[in-house]
Amino acid sequence: MKIIVPMAGRGSRLRPHTLTVPKPLIPVAGMPIVHRLVRDIAKILKQPIEEVAFVLGDPAFFGDDVVESLQALGASLGAKTSIYRQDKPLGTGHAIMSAKASLSGPAVVAYADTLIRADFDLDPQADAVIWTKQVENPEAYGVVNLNSKNEITELVEKPKQFVSDQAVIGIYYFKDIGLLKQKLQQILDENIMHGGEYQINDGIKRMMADGKVFKTGTVDEWMDCGNKTVTIETNTKMLHFLDQEGEKxxxxxxxxxxxxxxxxxxxxxxxxxxxxxxxxxxxxxxxxxxxxxxxxxxxxxxxxxxxxxxxxxxxxxxxxxxxxxxxxxxxxxxxxxx
Structure with missing residues (x-):
C-alpha cells in the first residue's frame, strides 16, 4: 500500500503562521498535521505501508528541513519516502500527477489539510473508496450520490437540491491507482480544466464511466485546519481524543x-x-x-x-x-x- 500526499499549497488562510512554516507542518496537539494524518491513515489501513509520496511546492519554501521531517515520518512507518514537486498550482489532479512515478498499485490519496478519526475496513469488492463525513449542511460541500447498493454513482459539488448528506473530505483509496493515472493523463492531454485547474474529480468520473465500483468509507470525525479559529477547535478535539485513548x-x-x-x-x-x-x-x-x-x-x-x-x-x-x-x-x- 502507498500513501500519496499532495501538500504544495502555502496555507494562506492560516497566515501569519504559514509565512514561515508550511501549513501541513504546523503542530496540532503536539504533532505536525501531516504527520498525524499519515499515521492515522496507516492505522486505519491495517497493512504495511510500502511508500509515502509527498508532493511539495517551491523548494525555497518547502526546503530541506521540510524534506527531512517527511523522510523521518516515512521511516517511522518503515516506508520508502518519495519527494515530488508541483511547479505550478494547477489543481488537485495536476498535484497527483506530479507524483506520476509512484502511481501504481493500491494507494490512498490524502490532502494534508485535515485530520480524521475513523475505524472501518476497506471494502474488498470496491475498485475505489471515497472517504466521507455526514454533515448537516451538504449544500456547502461536494457530496456523493449513492445507488441502492450504496455505490457512488455521482460526485456533486455544492448541490442546490438535496443529493445526500455524505460530504467528500479529500481522502481516496484506489485498488490500482494506475487507473486514475491513466484517466488524469487524458484530462491533461485534452486540457480539461475547471476554474483554471485540473481536478481529480474528472479522472474519477471517467473511472466511473468505465464501470469501476466506488464505495464510501465514513469517518467519525473530520477536523479542518484551514484557519486560526478552526485549527484551535481541531486542537481541542484532538486533545480530548488522545486523552481518552490514554496517550501521554x-x-x-x-x-x-x-x-x-x-x-x-x-x-x-x-x-x-x-x-x-x-x-x-x-x-x-x-x-x-x-x-x-x-x-x-x-x-x-x-x-x-x-x-x-x-x-x-x-x-x-x-x-x-x-x-x-x-x-x-x-x-x-x-x-x-x-
Missing amino acids: LVSDSVTLNNAKIIPPCFIGENVVLNNTTVGPNVSIGNNTTLENSTVKNSLIQNQTSIKNANLDNAMIGNHVIYNGEFTSISIGDYSVLE
Missing part, C-alpha cells in the same frame, strides 16, 4: 513553579510554567516559558516566552516574545510584543 500528553521534563495544568493539555519538552495556570485544551511546544499567565483553548509553539498574559482562543508561533494582557490573538513566528 505532558512531558516529564516540564517544570512547575506555583503552576497548575487543567487537562487535557499537550505540553512539550523543557517547558517552564511559573505562577501560571494552563488548560483546558492547550498545546505548548518545546522549550517554551510561561510566567504570571492564564492560558486556555490555545496553541503555543516552540521556544516562545509568554508573560503577564490572559489568553483564550489564541494561536502563537515559534520564537515569540509576548508580554501583555490581550486575549484572542494570533501571532506569527519571531514576533516581539512587550
